[in-house]
Amino acid sequence: MQLRAHTRRPAVLAALAVAAMAVGCQRAAERRPASVGAEVLGALAVSAMREAYGTPALTVRAAEGGKHVAVADADLAPETRVDDTNLLVFVEGAGDTADGFRATSRLLAESPYAFPGGGGLVVVLLKWSQSANPVAEHMNRPAQEAGAAVLARMLEVHQRRHGNRGHVSLVAFSAGTRVVQIALTAAAGGKPEWHPEAFQGLDHVVFMGSSIGTEEVLPLAPIRGRFINFINPRDTHFGDRAAYAAPAGEMPDPLKVLGQATLQRRPRFGVSVAGFRAWPTLTAVEQFDAADVAAAQGASPAVRDAFKRVNVTVPPTLVAYSLFGDALVNDDFDDYLNLARNHYIMVGRGPGGRTDVPDFKQYRAASEEFVRDFVGAAAFQGRLYRLDLRAVTKGANPLWIPLPVPWAVFKGAPEQEPAPREAPVGPGVSGAAVPEKQ
Numbered sequence: 359m360q361l362r363a364h365t366r367r368p369a370v371l372a373a374l375a376v377a378a379m380a381v382g383c384q385r386a387a388e389r390r391p392a393s394v395g396a397e398v399l400g401a402l403a404v405s406a407m408r409e410a411y412g413t414p415a416l417t418v419r420a421a422e423g424g425k426h427v428a429v430a431d432a433d434l435a436p437e438t439r440v441d442d443t444n445l446l447v448f449v450e451g452a453g454d455t456a457d458g459f460r461a462t463s464r465l466l467a468e469s470p471y472a473f474p475g476g477g478g479l480v481v482v483l484l485k486w487s488q489s490a491n492p493v494a495e496h497m498n499r500p501a502q503e504a505g506a507a508v509l510a511r512m513l514e515v516h517q518r519r520h521g522n523r524g525h526v527s528l529v530a531f532s533a534g535t536r537v538v539q540i541a542l543t544a545a546a547g548g549k550p551e552w553h554p555e556a557f558q559g560l561d562h563v564v565f566m567g568s569s570i571g572t573e574e575v576l577p578l579a580p581i582r583g584r585f586i587n588f589i590n591p592r593d594t595h596f597g598d599r600a601a602y603a604a605p606a607g608e609m610p611d612p613l614k615v616l617g618q619a620t621l622q623r624r625p626r627f628g629v630s631v632a633g634f635r636a637w638p639t640l641t642a643v644e645q646f647d648a649a650d651v652a653a654a655q656g657a658s659p660a661v662r663d664a665f666k667r668v669n670v671t672v673p674p675t676l677v678a679y680s681l682f683g684d685a686l687v688n689d690d691f692d693d694y695l696n697l698a699r700n701h702y703i704m705v706g707r708g709p710g711g712r713t714d715v716p717d718f719k720q721y722r723a724a725s726e727e728f729v730r731d732f733v734g735a736a737a738f739q740g741r742l743y744r745l746d747l748r749a750v751t752k753g754a755n756p757l758w759i760p761l762p763v764p765w766a767v768f769k770g771a772p773e774q775e776p777a778p779r780e781a782p783v784g785p786g787v788s789g790a791a792v793p794e795k796q
């Protein structure tokens with residue numbers, strides 16, 4: 359890929375050399391990415407995208423036969439040019455994997471919704487975890503702070519390249535919501551190194567399975583779009599207690615990590631359960647319609663702001679089942695019997711990106727539809743267009759009789775994933791127009 363640069367090449371190279379010496383002793387997660395602003399014009403090669411945004415993986419939306427398709431960067435030729443005007447940053451959960459990102463980002467890229475004006479789309483991964491241990495990473499404050507700094511630089515790169523011409527939204531899962539909170543709080547402090555001006559270009563922020571406390575501050579005033587927090591009443595994962603065991607700005611308290619209050623879920627903290635208490639919970643698409651009309655008609659700032667930060671409960675049909683194939687009653691036991699399934703159901707796959715395990719297929723279709731149509735609409739349009747799922751979850755136990763062993767063990771080998779198709783390359787990947795919604 360050819361990059362057009364200003365003629366001040368010697369001065370630029372000298373400045374880069376000095377900068378490289380200054381940061382040589384810093385950890386990789388703290389290093390600034392290559393300066394990609396006015397010096398680089400147009401689309402970027404796949405390898406340049408990884409370097410510019412400091413991301414290990416990305417997914418590209420393309421148009422093919424009237425449909426949206428998602429193409430992983432590993433399937434693209436290195437010289438393929440990618441248009442990053444429309445960017446979606448996916449902030450991973452604690453101890454997640456690149457395969458997990460690819461499973462979720464495929465659903466987001468294939469969403470029937472797009473940013474206003476259509477155009478291409480790139481979904482990038484913000485990888486901040488330092489291990490595969492989700493509990494440890496929920497408490498890994500230094501890694502979360504380093505991830506927040508990476509997020510600030512991602513937004514700075516996009517703002518320098520596109521200004522207000524492009525779109526950028528955030529989707530954060532699980533402990534990734536803590537990373538976003540740290541970044542927003544730091545940017546609100548106005549320190550130049552956190553690039554507060556770049557945060558003002560944020561279109562929408564979407565939380566799923568949030569791990570921050572119900573009473574904690576989330577400064578969202580600068581963003582130009584809407585904040586949507588998806589609440590799953592069945593999702594009471596360990597991470598939603600992280601805000602209690604490791605309060606904002608403090609290191610974890612070992613006495614609280616294994617304390618009785620944490621293990622018994624008292625008090626009932628966790629945004630994934632209760633939502634941000636000061637913000638309304640919208641239950642019908644007409645409420646989004648009314649909020650949009652009020653904003654378009656010049657309603658008072660108080661009216662507009664009242665619906666810029668909202669909670670949305672996941673569809674009640676998106677219930678998870680136990681390993682025995684039975685629907686679990688919504689009590690304290692499902693926190694432990696169905697912990698991972700309730701949590702990951704909101705990102706359309708299981709832990710680590712697995713979608714082929716037998717006990718996932720009973721709600722796979724509904725889970726994937728939720729990410730594609732609900733989370734996609736929230737991230738790209740800042741609202742929802744429906745609150746009902748077409749897919750219906752169905753338990754694996756046809757007799758509804760309690761079994762002594764998990765029903766999944768009788769269901770044979772895992773489902774086979776579809777064979778990967780040949781990925782498109784060339785201008786079609788970056789320049790394909792996509793309708794705003796279908």
